[in-house]
Amino acid sequence: MKKITIAIDGFSSSGKSTMAKDLAKEIGYIYIDSGAMYRAVTLYCLQNKLIEGNKINEEELKKRIADIQINFKLDPSTMRPVTYLNGENVENEIRRMEVSSKVSFVSAIPFVRQAMVAQQQAMGKEKGIVMDGRDIGTVVFPDAELKIFVTASPETRAQRRYEELKAKGEEVDYEEILKNVKERDYIDQNRDVAPLRQADDAILLDNGTMSLEEQKQWLLEKVMSFEL
Numbered sequence: 283m284k285k286i287t288i289a290i291d292g293f294s295s296s297g298k299s300t301m302a303k304d305l306a307k308e309i310g311y312i313y314i315d316s317g318a319m320y321r322a323v324t325l326y327c328l329q330n331k332l333i334e335g336n337k338i339n340e341e342e343l344k345k346r347i348a349d350i351q352i353n354f355k356l357d358p359s360t361m362r363p364v365t366y367l368n369g370e371n372v373e374n375e376i377r378r379m380e381v382s383s384k385v386s387f388v389s390a391i392p393f394v395r396q397a398m399v400a401q402q403q404a405m406g407k408e409k410g411i412v413m414d415g416r417d418i419g420t421v422v423f424p425d426a427e428l429k430i431f432v433t434a435s436p437e438t439r440a441q442r443r444y445e446e447l448k449a450k451g452e453e454v455d456y457e458e459i460l461k462n463v464k465e466r467d468y469i470d471q472n473r474d475v476a477p478l479r480q481a482d483d484a485i486l487l488d489n490g491t492m493s494l495e496e497q498k499q500w501l502l503e504k505v506m507s508f509e510l
């Protein structure tokens with residue numbers, strides 16, 4: 283059976299992870315959340331006191347980067363992938379605001395990106411993968427057969443994250459989240475290494491007014507044109 287590589291890039295909280303996860307499940311592909319990898323490195327920095335304010339101890343992080351092992355295992359009860367950092371389940375911790383507010387700084391460091399991209403490319407060697415992130419279609423898998431670039435307004439995306447965090451019982455403030463979303467958009471688009479941008483051959487999806495079901499159908503249609 284023919285297998286392809288599917289790259290889904292876009293702005294934070296644009297719903298690309300949900301979309302990529304559901305698609306992978308539907309077509310029996312592996313799903314990799316590359317943002318979770320940068321979040322796990324950020325959590326590692328926080329746990330090991332390598333971040334103070336917005337300043338990262340790059341020298342120390344560089345020495346340790348090869349020892350930071352990130353992998354994903356399927357949770358058999360939900361059939362959803364769970365992120366592990368050096369053998370520990372960190373799926374919930376990496377979604378907290380403390381990590382969200384630092385992750386753009388960590389993911390802008392060139393040697394961090396180099397290490398993560400190498401791991402991501404190894405994961406996708408056999409194809410049959412859906413990976414979401416910021417640079418999947420441009421840097422990680424520039425030859426991916428299907429590339430999607432997802433967007434929606436900052437307000438829509440902040441509202442989604444607000445509801446997500448509230449449902450998890452976190453104390454959240456909408457204005458703070460909106461500020462964080464805009465800040466991350468700016469940093470993601472303006473960093474020197476692998477900035478967020480739509481690949482020339484990516485299909486644009488603005489899902490601001492789409493239901494999850496509409497989005498799912500839209501995506502499946504694109505995938506099915508490859509006759510997997």
Ligand code: DC
Nearest residue numbers: 294316317320385386389415416417
């Ligand atoms: O998709 P997310 O919000 O979980 O991503 C977390 C952060 O990681 C985001 O601020 C940008 C960064 N990121 C990146 O630089 N490259 C990727 N391929 C994925 C995420």
